[in-house]
Amino acid sequence: MNNKLIVVKDIKKTFKTAGGFFGQAKSVYAVNRVSFEIEEGKTLGLVGESGCGKTTVGKIIVNLERPDSGQVVFNGKKISGLAEKELRPLRNNMQIIFQDPFASLNPRIRIGKAIGETLKIYGVSDIEKKVRAMIKEVGLPEDTYYRYPHEFSGGQRQRICIARALVGRPKFVVCDEPISSLDVSIQSQIINLLKDLKKALNLTYLFISHDLRVVKNICDNISVMYFGNIVEEGTTEEIFAMPLHPYTRLLIASVPSMGAGKKEKYFNRPIDNKTANAGGCAFYTRCPNRQDKCAGEIPELVDRGKGHRVACHLNY
Amino acid sequence: MDRLLNIKDLSVHFKLEEGVSKAVDGISLAVGKKETVCLVGESGSGKTLTALAVMRLIPRPGIIAGGEIIFKEADLLCLSEEKIREVRGAEISMVFQEPFTCLNPVFTVGDQIGESVALHIGLQGQKKKDRVFEVLKLVGINEEARVYDAYPHELSGGMRQRVMIAMGLVSNPALLIADEPTTALDVTIQAQILELLSTLKEKLSLSILLITHDLGIVNEIGDRVYVMYSGKIMERGPKNDIFTKTRHPYTEGLLKSVPDLGPIKDRLYTIPGSIPEPFKVPKGCRFNPRCPYVKDICRLQEPVETKVSAEHFVRCFKYE
Numbered sequence: 001m002n003n004k005l006i007v008v009k010d011i012k013k014t015f016k017t018a019g020g021f022f023g024q025a026k027s028v029y030a031v032n033r034v035s036f037e038i039e040e041g042k043t044l045g046l047v048g049e050s051g052c053g054k055t056t057v058g059k060i061i062v063n064l065e066r067p068d069s070g071q072v073v074f075n076g077k078k079i080s081g082l083a084e085k086e087l088r089p090l091r092n093n094m095q096i097i098f099q100d101p102f103a104s105l106n107p108r109i110r111i112g113k114a115i116g117e118t119l120k121i122y123g124v125s126d127i128e129k130k131v132r133a134m135i136k137e138v139g140l141p142e143d144t145y146y147r148y149p150h151e152f153s154g155g156q157r158q159r160i161c162i163a164r165a166l167v168g169r170p171k172f173v174v175c176d177e178p179i180s181s182l183d184v185s186i187q188s189q190i191i192n193l194l195k196d197l198k199k200a201l202n203l204t205y206l207f208i209s210h211d212l213r214v215v216k217n218i219c220d221n222i223s224v225m226y227f228g229n230i231v232e233e234g235t236t237e238e239i240f241a242m243p244l245h246p247y248t249r250l251l252i253a254s255v256p257s258m259g260a261g262k263k264e265k266y267f268n269r270p271i272d273n274k275t276a277n278a279g280g281c282a283f284y285t286r287c288p289n290r291q292d293k294c295a296g297e298i299p300e301l302v303d304r305g306k307g308h309r310v311a312c313h314l315n316y
Numbered sequence: 317m318d319r320l321l322n323i324k325d326l327s328v329h330f331k332l333e334e335g336v337s338k339a340v341d342g343i344s345l346a347v348g349k350k351e352t353v354c355l356v357g358e359s360g361s362g363k364t365l366t367a368l369a370v371m372r373l374i375p376r377p378g379i380i381a382g383g384e385i386i387f388k389e390a391d392l393l394c395l396s397e398e399k400i401r402e403v404r405g406a407e408i409s410m411v412f413q414e415p416f417t418c419l420n421p422v423f424t425v426g427d428q429i430g431e432s433v434a435l436h437i438g439l440q441g442q443k444k445k446d447r448v449f450e451v452l453k454l455v456g457i458n459e460e461a462r463v464y465d466a467y468p469h470e471l472s473g474g475m476r477q478r479v480m481i482a483m484g485l486v487s488n489p490a491l492l493i494a495d496e497p498t499t500a501l502d503v504t505i506q507a508q509i510l511e512l513l514s515t516l517k518e519k520l521s522l523s524i525l526l527i528t529h530d531l532g533i534v535n536e537i538g539d540r541v542y543v544m545y546s547g548k549i550m551e552r553g554p555k556n557d558i559f560t561k562t563r564h565p566y567t568e569g570l571l572k573s574v575p576d577l578g579p580i581k582d583r584l585y586t587i588p589g590s591i592p593e594p595f596k597v598p599k600g601c602r603f604n605p606r607c608p609y610v611k612d613i614c615r616l617q618e619p620v621e622t623k624v625s626a627e628h629f630v631r632c633f634k635y636e
Contacts, residue, residue, distance in 0.1 A: 049502040050473075153590050154359075183358040183591075184529050188573040188584035195583070210503055213532075213575040217584060240577065254507035256532025258559075258576045 003075075005172055005204045006038040006061060011070035011080075013056055030056045031067070032228035038221075040171075043198070043205040045219030045236070047212060047251065053228040054208045058174040061206065062094045063087055075171070092122050095165035099177035101157035105149040111135075112145035115164045122168060134167040137200075138193060155186035159193065166197060176208045191218055212255050216240060224248045227282035230301065234308035244310040246287050281313065289314050319386075320523045321347040321370065321408075321491055326383035328365050328374055330594070337594035339365050339378065341547035347491065352517060352524040354534040354555075356570070357544035360591045363527045366544070367493045370525075371410055372400050388490070406436045409484030413496040415476035419468040425452075426464035429483050436487035451482040454519075456512055474505035481512065488520065495527045510537050531574050535559060540627070543567045546592055546602045549621075553628030563630040565607045601633065609634050 013031040031053040038044045046054045059065040061072055063079060071080045079090060098104045105114060116131045124130065128145075135144050138159040149157060158178060165173055175194065179187045195218060198205060209215050215222060216236060223233040224245065232245040243249045281287070281294040291313065299311040328340035340362040347353045355363045368374050370385055372392060385392040387408065392400060412418050420428060429448045433439050439447055445464075452460040455478040468476055477497060484492055494513065498506035514537050516522055528534060534541055534555065541558040543551045543566065551564035562568045572585035589606040592598060598605055604614040613633050621631045 049504065155590060184531070184570060185358060185573050185587040186590065188575065189586045189588075191575065191584055192586060211575075212503070213577060216577060216580060217575045236580070250504055252577070254504045255577055256506070256510070256530060256536045258532050258535055258571070258574055258578075 003040045004037045004073075005040040005075055006036075006206070007073040008037070008057070008061065009035050009071050009073070011035070011057070011060055011067040011072065013053075013060060013065060013067050029053075029228045031060070033070070034225070034228070034230055035070075036223050036230065036233065038172075038204055038206060040204055041198075041202060042220045043207050043218055045215040045222040046206060046208045046225060047210065047215055047222055048225035049210060052225045054225050055176055057225075058096065058176050058206060058208050062096050062174055063091070064096070092118070092168045093170050094172045094174070095168070095170040096174040096176060097158075097161050097165050097178045100181050101154055101161050102181075104161055105157060107149050109148075110145070111147055111149065111152075111160055114149075115160065115167050118164065118168045124168070131163075131167060134163045137197070138163045138166075153186075154182050155189060158182060158186075158190055162190075162193065162197070166201060166203075169201065170203070172204045172206070174206045174208065177210070179214065180209065180211065187214070194218065212251055224251070229282060229311065231283065231312070232308075232310045233301070234306070238306060238308045242308070244304065244308070245283075245312050246289055246314070247283050250286075281311075318349045319346050320349050320351075320388065321345075321525070322384075322386040323366070323370070324384040324386070326366065326369055326385065327381040328362070328369055328378055329381040330378045332377065332595075334595045338381075338547055338597070339594055340369065342383070343542075343544070343547070343549050345542055345549065345552075347523050347525050348540075349490075349523055350517060350521050352513075352526060352537050352539045354538035354541045355525065355527045355544055356529065356531065356534055356541060358529060358591050360546075360594070361544045362547045363544050364495055367410065367495055367525065367527055370493065371404050371408060373404075405432065405484075405489075406487045407489050408491045408493065409487075409489040410493040410495065411477070411480050411484055411497050413499050415473065415480045415500070416468065418480055419476060421468055423467075424464065425466050425468065425471070425479050429479070429486060432483050432486045447486060448482075451485050452479075454485060454516070455479075455482045456508075457482070472505075473501050474508060477501060477505075477509055478512070481509075481516075485516070485520070489522070491523045491525065492516075493525045493527070496529070497526070498533065499528075499530075506533075513537060531570060532576075543570070546597055547594075548602065548631065550603065550632070551628075551630045553624065557625065557628040561624070561628065563624055563628070563635065564603075564632050565609055565634065566603050569606075569608075601631075 010033050011031055012033055014027040015030050017026050017028055034057055046057060048054050056065060060067050067080055071078055112131050115134060116127045119127045119130060132145060140159050179190045207219055219236050222236055222239045223230050226247050232248045243252055280296050281299050284290050284294045293313050299313050301309045301311045303309050323345040325342050325344055326340055327342050330337040330339055357363050369380055374380060380393060426448055430444050433444045433447045448464060449460045452463055457463050457478055498509050513524060517524055538555045541555050542549050545566050551567045562571060569587035573587060575584055587606050600615040600617055601619050604610050611633060619631045619633050621629045622635060624630055
């Protein structure tokens with residue numbers, strides 16, 4: 001058994017919404033009792049629609065958000081609830097790559113300095129040499145060091161962000177939709193780069209995405225999230241070969257396919273109601289196979305063999 | 317073929333300090349009646365500018381440097397500003413990528429679609445409201461009364477895009493130009509919108525010019541495809557020919573580099589490099605620095621369009 005690098009246990013996070021002039025402020029569950037583990041050297045894909053809480057999970061793991069309850073264990077050490085001072089030395093081991101490389105680079109700071117900044121914080125020596133090596137490793141030209149972000153295209157900027165995240169040699173990286181703002185031909189370049197770097201630097205990824213085509217090509221395991229809950233999880237092969245949750249099946253059926261073969265036509269109800277069905281299955285309002293039981297009883301994740309777990313009343 | 321829109325040799329230039337950028341460099345494109353034509357390419361290839369040229373909405377300092385845009389026998393480029401307004405939004409509608417930025421946040425959906433109804437078909441009062449309800453239903457919104465009174469921020473992304481499409485349909489346009497209409501949406505919602513476009517095409521005998529960079533979407537709803545690169549059409553033809561009898565190395569690269577739900581590959585195919593900047597278009601074939609089959613002639617001479625089969629054309633020296 002491999003070492004479990006990340007263990008996430010029952011994390012919960014609610015956000016308060018402003019209630020308007022007279023309305024009452026409400027709490028919205030962004031993440032509701034999410035648990036998973038990532039083995040060292042593996043990639044876990046966290047999949048779901050926008051607003052399902054996947055980014056919040058990523059942020060909680062790297063401690064950019066604090067969970068209301070539950071805990072995150074990194075490499076055997078419990079990190080949620082630690083004071084900032086104690087977190088510092090750990091932070092270098094976990095990094096995050098964001099979706100929009102246009103928003104995540106300071107336009108006035110030269111690339112070399114931006115990448116080197118993390119090293120400076122940790123008091124590493126030979127910063128310039130390490131930054132230059134990293135620039136080379138992500139496939140950017142050597143003169144990148146003294147240039148500014150605006151001189152680079154979206155794909156190159158994402159390479160810069162990857163270099164910045166990896167220069168401190170972290171063990172674990174959260175990739176939050178790292179390619180969804182890029183062109184198709186550039187997407188595949190970045191996917192390959194992430195795969196190569198993972199091998200070369202012995203990394204572990206949490207890969208957050210809504211694009212199943214990408215997830216299938218980069219992840220070892222997949223967790224499907226819907227409204228703050230994990231509704232299905234398993235190995236990539238299992239999830240695609242035998243999706244059990246109606247939501248997973250809807251996601252797979254919705255992917256615009258390149259193949260000529262026929263796809264499963266799946267019931268896709270237009271919804272606008274962004275509040276989930278409280279007290280029952282969150283997917284109830286959209287589910288084509290719903291039963292009375294689904295309205296009033298929250299399904300638990302149940303193991304269906306080979307580590308394939310699903311939270312759905314219909315699969316009993 | 318019955319042509320509704322026929323773009324001939326269109327050029328859009330930007331005169332800037334650095335020189336003249338030929339963002340659209342002499343392209344020809346036709347859309348038939350009841351046809352979905354897909355214009356495919358990376359960002360920066362000039363697809364959106366082509367669409368904006370049809371609407372005569374090229375932003376300054378861009379100019380339409382040449383060509384014709386024939387729509388229903390009239391050249392849109394020769395129409396007066398007054399006349400083009402009668403076409404714009406009425407006979408040709410456009411749906412944009414980001415539905416949130418296109419809707420005014422301080423007016424209700426009903427107000428905004430109603431304005432379009434009043435402007436294009438001159439209805440007022442209850443009749444206007446009825447027409448708004450009608451188009452909302454048409455785009456699959458079942459709670460039309462609630463959506464009518466809603467402000468854009470109260471709607472989800474998918475609903476907003478439906479509202480945008482509804483707004484484009486008030487005057488029964490003949491042509492709908494959809495510029496990356498699903499890029500900002502979730503995959504399940506994207507599937508709904510694509511389904512909606514296909515249904516509308518049948519129901520309203522609509523022609524659609526769909527701009528996208530996702531070949532999966534092309535495969536789902538396209539009839540014919542134009543592949544655009546750095547301002548030029550590199551390959552064009554019926555969808556099946558483009559997908560199964562691919563000729564141009566760029567099309568081939570695009571098709572191969574899209575991750576698919578098929579067998580898991582260890583490495584994805586990539587097209588090396590990136591699209592040239594508009595001032596630094598390479599000499600010869602503009603794709604030559606990225607092309608795996610590059611020959612000497614590709615660096616010297618620009619290839620002309622050659623015929624592959626009746627409707628399938630390619631601009632490449634590989635087949636000469």
